C-alpha cells in the first residue's frame with residue numbers, strides 16, 4: 354500500500370541532496386519536485402538536517418505551516434541578509450504607527466468639527482479683543498473677577514471669559 358507517487362521523481366530535497374527519496378521521506382510532502390527553489394532557499398539558510406530535525410519535532414498537522422514559514426523566512430533572508438523578514442516587519446510596524454497617528458488626528462478633527470459647528474473661530478485661546486460679536490469682552494479686561502485672569506497688568510489675553518457667558 355505504499356504510495357508510489359514519489360518513487361519515480363524524488364522530492365525537491367532529495368533531488369537537491371542527490372539521495373534516494375524513500376517512501377517515508379520527511380521532506381517529500383512539503384517539498385514537491387516542481388518547487389526546487391523552495392528547498393534550495395531553506396537548505397541554504399537553515400540547513401537540511403536542521404529542517405529535518407525541526408519537522409520531526411513538530412506535530413504532523415503543523416509541518417506544512419512550519420515549512421511555509423521556513424520558506425518565507427529563508428526567502429526574506431536571501432533578499433535581505435541583514436534584516437531578513439524583520440526588515441519587512443519593521444517597515445509594516447512603522448506604517449501601522451504612521452497610519453494610527455493619521456487616524457488619531459482625523460478622529461480629533463472630526464470631534465472638533467462635530468463639537469464646534471459654528472462657523473466662527475473657536476472662542477478658546479482667543480484674545481478678548483477679537484472683532485465682531487464680542488464687544489463686551491473688551492470691557493472686562495482690567496478688573497475681571499475671573500480666577501482665570503491672574504495677570505496683574507491685565508493683559509486681557511486668553512481669559513476664556515467670553516465662553517462662560519454663553
Ligand SMILES: [Zn+2]
Pocket residue numbers: 363364365366367368373374375378379380381
Ligand atoms: Zn525526499
